[in-house]
Amino acid sequence: MxxxxxxxxxxxxxxxxxxxxxxxxxxxxxxxxxxxxxxxxxxxxxxxxxxxxxxxxxxxxxxxxxxxxxxxxxxxxxxxxxxxxxxxxxxxxxxxxxxxxxxxxxxxxxxxxxxxxxxxxxxxxxxxxxxxxxxxxxxxxxxxxRQDKLAPLHAELVLEKLKGKKIAIPYFQDDWGQVTATLTKAAIEARGGEVVLIEPIAPNARDFRPLVSKIKALNPDVIFLPVHYQEASAFVQQLRQAGVTIPVGAPDPLSNPKFLELAGKDAEGVLLYTTFFPDDPKxxxxxxxxxxxxxxxxxxxxxxxxxxxxxxxxxxxxxxxxxxxxxxxxxxxxxxxxxxxxxxxxxxKYDDEREVNKKSTYIIVKDGKYVLY
Structure with missing residues (x-):
């Protein structure tokens, strides 16, 4: 010592x-x-x-x-x-x-x-x-x-909740967007649906008129939108301005209130899900x-x-x-x-692969707010 x-x-x-x-x-x-x-x-x-x-x-x-x-x-x-x-x-x-x-x-x-x-x-x-x-x-x-566990939820959202058969998937051009789109396409097709478009949206993109025209020509039943709030808000605005009323579903990133703020009235009716809802008493x-x-x-x-x-x-x-x-x-x-x-x-509670299993809740944009579906 x-x-x-x-x-x-x-x-x-x-x-x-x-x-x-x-x-x-x-x-x-x-x-x-x-x-x-x-x-x-x-x-x-x-x-x-x-x-x-x-x-x-x-x-x-x-x-x-x-x-x-x-x-x-x-x-x-x-x-x-x-x-x-x-x-x-x-x-x-x-x-x-x-x-x-x-x-x-x-x-x-x-x-x-x-x-x-x-x-x-x-x-x-x-x-x-x-x-x-x-x-x-x-x-x-x-x-x-993880996304492969969420993909079946995406398929349920567009095929069952929104009653679509032909689906268009514009996706955010990064690792998350590409994996989400690919896995969601596979899950939709496994349930008998058809993906008529799968196309990337570049970060910071602002002009979606060519993409909107392409979607309008394909006339899908539902658009699934794995895109972050900034690009997603501009896309739905231009979609609605073009007179396209096709229902839009999305994964949880669009549960960000910034999407509501940027998209305004054009966010109305977007259906998505979340693992957190602030009105829950718990x-x-x-x-x-x-x-x-x-x-x-x-x-x-x-x-x-x-x-x-x-x-x-x-x-x-x-x-x-x-x-x-x-x-x-x-x-x-x-x-x-x-x-x-x-x-x-x-x-x-982490499993052997350090993964968690949490429940998701469907929410929809109504009167400018997220409400339970």
Missing amino acids: TFRRATAGLLLALGLAVPGVAAQAAEPIRVGFFAPLTGNLANFGERFRDSVQLFEEQTNAAGGIDGRKLEVIYEDDRNSPKEAASIAQKFANTPDLVLAIGSFTTTAALAAAPILTEAKIPQISPSSSHPDFPKFSPYQFRQNI VKNYVDAYKEKYGRLPDQYSALAYDSIAVGVNAIRAVIKSGKPLTGENVRDAIANAPAYEGVTGVT
Whole structure:
């Protein structure tokens, strides 16, 4: 035993302060957060950040984690894989950082994954739905349902709920959009439907008149729209302006209220689904706290981020309680082996593939609002 350790032990035994020891005990527990806070997906990232900040404040107001402050480091990846990788390296170089929350898209989340994995930092994406995301390594987790499990729900939406037989699928041109469109097409055809169009929409596209004309000529029964709010709102506006009244169905990204704001009256009747509905009495405490802080209701993506940080912090608490060293590796194990967690988006219980199974609820745009279908 060194002289310093012996002296520290004696002082502690006598109840006296030890220089550096109290400061070390009071070190915050650090968590990294990254999402698109600027750019065409900024509204998703902002809602992620809002919920994580709310959870951080609530945790620290209640005494922190075992008396230690929760400190979240917030970063804007701009939905850029290069930026996400750079942020992941920053997290890897941050002392005592044991968890990363992010990102919004699979593309950005996977760009960060190799660096976080090498640093043994577990990563929870609130919304990455590409089937390959958790397959990268044992350190990747998600809060939402993967696309191959959602595809049958998409087929049900367009074939049964909207009574379509011929379906058009304009999709967002990224990993998520392509996988969603491909898997949805297969699910529709497996149920006897026909996909008459499957065509990409470029990020930041504004002129959809050629695509609208093509859809009008094909005359499908239903349009399924796996596209983010900015491009989707412009598309439905131009669709309706062209006199096309074909029903529109969509996956959960269009549950973002920004879609209602941008699309206006042309969003009316769009049918979609969500794992979170703010009018549910079970989530009242969270909704009230979010609304009081930000002056607006949370959406599904707000809620997924809140559950992501909650699951991660519960794992951190479990490691501390176990007496094991607080390392990213031990936090990863605690996330993977945690009991079921009842959150605001339903139950989180990871299976052997680090996947969750959550229930979805159909909602429809009516009078400018999302209401239960």
